[in-house]
Amino acid sequence: MKHIVRLILIGLVLLTIIVVYDGFYILEEGKQVVVTQFGAPVGTPVTKAGIHFKLPFVQVTNTFEKKILIWDGEPNQIPTNDKTYIFLDVTARWRITDALKFMQAVKNETKAQSMLDDIIGGTVRDLVNKNDLIEIIRSSDWSPEEMSPTTDNIGTKPKQGRDKIAISVLEQAAKITPQYGITLIDVMIKRVNYIDSVQLTVYNRMISERKRIAAEKRSLGEGQKAEILGKVDRELKQIISEANREATAIRGKADAEATRIYGQAYTQDPEFYAFQKTLESYKSAVGKNTSLVLSSDSDLYQYMKSISGKQQ
Amino acid sequence: MSNQDQQPPWGRRNKPQTPEEFVAQLIKKLQEFFSDVKKPSPEGPQNGNSTGSPGNPFANASRILTVLMVLIVLQGVYLSFFKISPGEVGVILRLGQYFRTTTSGLHFKIPYVDTLYKVDTENIRKEEFGFRTRMPGQPTFDRAGYETESLMLTADKNVINVAWIVQYKVNEPYSFLFEVQNVQQAVRDASESVTRRIVGNMDFDYVLSYRELLAAEVRKELQALLDKLKAGVGIVTVQFQDINPPDTVKPAFNEVNEADQDMKRLVNEAQETYNRVIPKASGDAKKIIQESYGYAAARVNEAKGETERFTDILKEYKNAPDVTRKRMYLETMQEVLPNVQSVYVIDKDQQSPLPLLNITGAKDLSAPPTK
Numbered sequence: 001m002k003h004i005v006r007l008i009l010i011g012l013v014l015l016t017i018i019v020v021y022d023g024f025y026i027l028e029e030g031k032q033v034v035v036t037q038f039g040a041p042v043g044t045p046v047t048k049a050g051i052h053f054k055l056p057f058v059q060v061t062n063t064f065e066k067k068i069l070i071w072d073g074e075p076n077q078i079p080t081n082d083k084t085y086i087f088l089d090v091t092a093r094w095r096i097t098d099a100l101k102f103m104q105a106v107k108n109e110t111k112a113q114s115m116l117d118d119i120i121g122g123t124v125r126d127l128v129n130k131n132d133l134i135e136i137i138r139s140s141d142w143s144p145e146e147m148s149p150t151t152d153n154i155g156t157k158p159k160q161g162r163d164k165i166a167i168s169v170l171e172q173a174a175k176i177t178p179q180y181g182i183t184l185i186d187v188m189i190k191r192v193n194y195i196d197s198v199q200l201t202v203y204n205r206m207i208s209e210r211k212r213i214a215a216e217k218r219s220l221g222e223g224q225k226a227e228i229l230g231k232v233d234r235e236l237k238q239i240i241s242e243a244n245r246e247a248t249a250i251r252g253k254a255d256a257e258a259t260r261i262y263g264q265a266y267t268q269d270p271e272f273y274a275f276q277k278t279l280e281s282y283k284s285a286v287g288k289n290t291s292l293v294l295s296s297d298s299d300l301y302q303y304m305k306s307i308s309g310k311q312q
Numbered sequence: 313m314s315n316q317d318q319q320p321p322w323g324r325r326n327k328p329q330t331p332e333e334f335v336a337q338l339i340k341k342l343q344e345f346f347s348d349v350k351k352p353s354p355e356g357p358q359n360g361n362s363t364g365s366p367g368n369p370f371a372n373a374s375r376i377l378t379v380l381m382v383l384i385v386l387q388g389v390y391l392s393f394f395k396i397s398p399g400e401v402g403v404i405l406r407l408g409q410y411f412r413t414t415t416s417g418l419h420f421k422i423p424y425v426d427t428l429y430k431v432d433t434e435n436i437r438k439e440e441f442g443f444r445t446r447m448p449g450q451p452t453f454d455r456a457g458y459e460t461e462s463l464m465l466t467a468d469k470n471v472i473n474v475a476w477i478v479q480y481k482v483n484e485p486y487s488f489l490f491e492v493q494n495v496q497q498a499v500r501d502a503s504e505s506v507t508r509r510i511v512g513n514m515d516f517d518y519v520l521s522y523r524e525l526l527a528a529e530v531r532k533e534l535q536a537l538l539d540k541l542k543a544g545v546g547i548v549t550v551q552f553q554d555i556n557p558p559d560t561v562k563p564a565f566n567e568v569n570e571a572d573q574d575m576k577r578l579v580n581e582a583q584e585t586y587n588r589v590i591p592k593a594s595g596d597a598k599k600i601i602q603e604s605y606g607y608a609a610a611r612v613n614e615a616k617g618e619t620e621r622f623t624d625i626l627k628e629y630k631n632a633p634d635v636t637r638k639r640m641y642l643e644t645m646q647e648v649l650p651n652v653q654s655v656y657v658i659d660k661d662q663q664s665p666l667p668l669l670n671i672t673g674a675k676d677l678s679a680p681p682t683k
Contacts, residue, residue: 028408028427030490049409067493068541070501075460091501093492093541137465137512148517151468162509185541188505192512193463199471203560206470206516210564214571221575228582236593243597247604254608258615265619269626275637276625279644286648293656299638300645301657 022056027063032099034062045099064099068185069109071116077195078125080133085198088136089191090124090169092116094177094184101181112182116173120187123172127165136192139163150213162189388423395419399434401485413485431485436548439500441507442475443553455554463558464508468515473556476527478503478534479548487544495543499534502541503550506533516557523552 027033032047037059046052047066054061075089094116096102106112128136140161147154160168170187177184194202266273286292294301395418396402402414405427421428442462446452455462455475462473480499482488492498510529511519519526531550538545557565629636649655 026408029405029410029486031408049405051407065493067491068498069493070497072497072501091505093498133469134467137469138467139509139513142467142513146514146518147467148515148521150517151515153468154515155467162512188501190501190505190508191460192465192508193460194465194471202469202471203558206557206561207564210561210568214564214568217568217571217575221571221578224575225578225582228579228586232582232586232589235590239590239593239597240600243600247600250601250604250608251611254611257608258611261612261615261619265622268623269629272626272629273622276622276640279640282644282648286652288651288653290652291654291656292649292652293658296657296659299641 019056024051024053025061026051030065030067032064032066032096034064034099034103035059036062041100041103047099062099062103064096064102065109066096068093068095069112071113071120072190073117073121073124075191076121076125078128080128080136081130082132084133085195086128086133086136087191087193087195088124088128088189090120090187091190092120092170092173092184092187094182096181097183098178098181101179103181105180106182112180115180116177116182119176120169120173120184123169124187127168127172131160131165134158135160135165136162136189165189391423392420393418394421394428396430399432401431401433403429403431403485403489405429410486410490429485429489431482431488433482433485436479436481437496437545439478439480439496439503440475441477441500441504442473461504464511466511466516466519467513470516471558471561472511472516472519473554473558474507474511474519474552475554476503476507476530476550476552478550480545481548482544483546484542484544487542489544491542491544495545498541498543499538499545502534502537503530506530506537509533520555523555527552 025033027046027049029049031049032045033052034045035042035054037055042054042059045064071092071094073090073092075087077085078088079085094112096112102112106115134155135158138158138161140158140163142157142161144154166187166189170184173187174184193199296302394402396414396416398416400416402419404411404414404421406422407425408427411426440453442458443453443455444458446454458475459473462475463471464474466472478499488495507526507530510526510533514522514526527550531547534550535547538547556562
């Protein structure tokens with residue numbers, strides 16, 4: 001009999017151990033639990049970390065994340081309002097705020113992710129369709145100061161901007177998610193890119209734009225060169241002509257001075273000056289190939305006719 | 313040594329001298345303990361089973377339980393202590409709930425009740441965008457295949473290729489562990505989103521020329537965003553590695569650079585001409601002016617000289633005008649006439665019309681008409 005008592009005792013000890021083990025559960029930080037009894041939820045979800053009690057065997061814990069979770073959508077090909085096709089990759093952060101609803105409506109995280117695909121994906125598509133590309137590229141805090149002067153068409157401030165669109169997506173999607181026990185924390189537009197065919201045309205446009213700038217620079221260079229060369233010509237002429245003017249003036253003054261000196265001297269006896277100058281001029285004016293016809297009564301030949309030199 | 317001499321009598325026999333001896337003794341004891349099973353156990357006679365069969369199952373069970381208990385206690389002792397390396401932080405949960413955070417060193421925790429999470433708070437974590445380092449510590453990296461990460465749109469609707477890194481550190485270990493499920497992914501997402509948003513506000517050329525500004529803005533906004541999520545990390549640095557036009561467009565960009573060089577070259581060439589010509593022209597101008605001064609001096613001096621000569625001659629002339637006149641006249645003639653080809657003297661009285669002259673060939677004429 002002692003044997004059987006001992007067996008029963010051991011059995012009881014084991015049972016107690018199991019009851020204690022299954023009756024308590026430890027809820028770790030970052031997790032939350034919904035206790036269910038035969039599938040039906042009992043009480044409100046437990047969110048505080050620590051040790052908690054439940055009925056062993058009868059009640060089961062369903063653990064969910066309390067941390068912020070990340071939803072990452074598949075890149076979507078969406079046309080904008082101005083008919084540009086873009087790839088849009090959107091990501092969102094969410095958390096399970098009502099574990100009970102979440103358990104009933106969604107069951108698990110994988111399903112939640114695909115549900116968010118539908119909700120956020122649809123909202124993004126709607127809003128991108130309604131907005132021009134520039135609204136998705138620029139944000140509401142865009143300012144012309146962050147544009148370089150080389151850009152011709154700076155464009156305008158977006159009506160909404162990328163950040164406001166993301167907030168609109170969040171607001172619209174956040175209206176739907178609470179029924180699944182999910183709270184959306186934020187929605188971010190992670191990547192925006194052209195689809196391949198559009199990208200090609202954009203590249204071509206960029207190339208032509210650069211070619212235009214290159215041509216502009218070259219022509220600007222030529223222009224500046226021509227301008228400098230023109231300046232060289234102008235300055236050259238100016239310098240030389242100014243020098244010539246000054247030189248001529250100096251010469252003129254000297255000529256005038258000389259004239260004055262000559263005049264002063266020669267007026268003493270103009271007749272003698274004329275005589276002397278004429279004689280001097282003969283020396284240079286009468287050259288080798290000259291033939292002279294002189295009258296016989298000239299001063300030189302007068303004595304040829306008569307010794308007296310008297311004219312008859 | 314004196315301690316060994318003063319050992320109490322009860323401990324003398326089994327006192328282990330060295331750890332090796334201690335282990336040996338332990339093994340021996342264990343062997344004795346299990347070999348007891350084959351000996352008649354003290355409980356055996358109580359059940360009347362003294363046949364030396366495999367024995368009382370309870371006796372065996374209790375032995376095994378004892379061993380298990382010893383093992384569990386040993387493990388518990390082992391688990392009670394933990395070491396936190398420098399640069400790490402230990403976060404301890406007691407029954408799942410946050411209890412405390414420890415710094416580096418040796419610490420104690422209650423086994424099976426406390427859970428330890430180690431977080432490296434000094435290690436700088438790095439995320440690469442638009443490229444991946446092939447081997448850590450080497451400058452080789454791959455850029456191909458990461459275009460979806462690196463291509464982004466600028467405010468002028470152009471496409472730009474940007475590669476950057478984000479370095480961050482855990483500064484709130486609790487938040488890092490329990491607030492966000494995948495902090496690394498959160499950092500990556502936020503970083504891409506913020507960078508694209510800011511690049512989207514700038515035009516192409518602006519992004520190319522103001523990378524520091526871009527980095528500073530991204531860093532600020534990224535930190536704010538991660539703080540909002542309570543990710544528990546601090547951004548150490550955001551660094552932009554390569555900001556380039558997409559490969560297809562690159563040649564066109566190089567052409568612009570070439571054009572820029574051409575432009576500078578042309579201007580330099582013109583400037584060179586200017587520098588070569590104008591200073592020389594200034595010199596030439598000075599020369600012209602100096603020459604004119606020379607002329608002026610010469611002209612005036614000449615005038616003075618001539619007039620002085622004239623005045624002097626005039627003075628003497630006035631003393632004997634007739635003679636001097638004659639002398640001067642004749643002297644001049646004397647000087648002039650020998651050079652002249654031919655001289656014709658015509659009688660003053662010859663009233664007839666001037667006889668014909670053969671001016672060029674006077675010698676050949678048979679009868680010169682004047683004679």
